[in-house]
Amino acid sequence: MTPKFVFGKEKNDWIKRPLLSNIEKILDYRGRTPKKLGLSWSDTGFLALSALNVKNGYIDFNADANYGNQELYNRWMGDNNLHKGQVVFTTEAPMGNVAQIPNDALYILSQRTIAFEVKHHLIREDFLATLLRSPKIFNELTSLSSGGTAKGISQKSLSNLKISLPASLDEQSAIGSLFRTLDDLLASYKDNLANYQSLKTTMLSKMFPKAGQTVPEIRLDGFEGEWENKILSEVTNITMGQSPKSENYTDNPNDYILVQGNADIKDKQVVPRLWTTEVTKMAEIGDIILTVRAPVGDIGKTDYNVVIGRGVAAIKGNDFIFYTLEKMKMTGFWNKFSTGSTFESISSNDIKEAIIQIPTLEEQQAIGAYFSNLDNLINSYQEKISQLETLKKKLLQDMFI
Structure with missing residues (x-):
């Protein structure tokens, strides 16, 4: 079988095999807590990857997080340093979020995340990260999960999961690269959107007089006089x-x-x-x-x-x-x-x-035009983000079987 959308001219059949046959080792510290080690989380140090900051496609460094000092890292992770590109997977609440380690800095796996060490001759990390985000695999993981309100996935459940993938590592790399490019574009657009939204908030505060004032803190060129x-x-x-x-x-x-x-x-x-x-x-x-x-x-x-x-x-x-x-x-x-x-x-x-x-009519028009142009920029980035997210969702649906 092949997916609806494939790279290149040749439509080679994909192969189906158990997920874990592609995995050398799973780093899994569920059940471990700092308290059991006689230690505690801290506000700085090595970032603990959790269901709060592992998002689909990236690690959110602005989300709430725990950190560990050097002693906690050494006793928790041992020699299992996570490397750039390694796939991290949230096992519960919310289950199924996937990201790749962005750099070779040291990270700690929390009780709700696992990391895969892949067999590089069988599967590419970029491809695995994308595959685990596809609707088909997510639905299968959901059906294999257990628990009440906060469902989770166990290693035993993972052992029952079979995946389809190209035998060609080049095709796997091409698929992984495509989605990494989409994720990078989305991240860039979202950063620009946030910057323009922040600029607008700042300028709304500074381009209108504050309480008790008759002139704004920031004024467009060519205008003067009290409002x-x-x-x-x-x-x-x-x-x-x-x-x-x-x-x-x-x-x-x-x-x-x-x-x-x-x-x-x-x-x-x-x-x-x-x-x-x-x-x-x-x-x-x-x-x-x-x-x-x-x-x-x-x-x-x-x-x-x-x-x-x-x-x-x-x-x-x-x-x-x-x-x-x-x-x-x-x-x-x-x-x-x-x-x-x-x-x-x-x-x-x-x-x-x-x-x-209010200022003069001319200044009103200039201020209105300034913010209208800013809103147009904000709207354009929102539209680009929406279009990219729709495209990514469609490709995740059609590029996997």
Whole structure:
């Protein structure tokens, strides 16, 4: 048999054999604890690999983790130093996450991770790491697992697992290399996304005046002068929502789109979810939608003419107003008005009488354009990540049998 997608022109049959026939040794310290050794974890030292930081495809160095000192490492790992590329596998909670050791630094296997020492003449480590992440193998591992809520996989269960793989080590290497490249691209895009998101948070904080100030800490070139205090309803038109009767709700896209709250907004855009035949209050294309019930203060724009329920308000404002509202949400502006123990909400007066600071129209346009461009960059990276993850999922499905 061969998978749906193969490398090269030749479709050579894959061979099937027990997983453990490809493994020289499994490093498995389950049941061992620092306490049993008369020692304890520490906050620095050698990183302990666990179900918290072994993710599918990489080791998350920002996740919560334990560390061991030199004595703990020596007594725990002995001579079993993990090497770059070695496959690590989480055995429980969550079971089945796979990563490869990124460098030759020293790591400690915790009670919930194992590492494979492969027979290099039979299987490539890159290929094994990818194979263990495929849906077919994951499903088989799940069926072999035992336990209650926190299921785990034992070495005995692993001995019952059979895998299919190319006999050609070159083909194995090509498959492993492909997924390593995809993982590297994903990691790069995610780093860039995080950097741009962090930049946006910083600039929202610094490009608007802080409380008690009349000028921002950071200003775009060519602008000066103090910002003015204005009541939001003086510079925008605000429409409070009114819910249609529930018997008029439909799932017919030919009816009016109904926006009720946060559930109808995704990535700061209205996403049609529910429709109605009854028109109460309307928001027009380009309006800003502000949620007025828990969670209070979330915003989005609408690309449609929509009916708005009482969980939202519609605001006619430019991009500057949009990002002003986003900054207000970020800084907890609405918290002081929010009422209700179960369902927090803000009133019409809270919104209409909210004090904001504004510069000249030209500076408003420049600030709006700056953050709009930043959002476009963020959205582009989110789309690339989504596309790559979809591609990887499809390939994991089609490249293994």
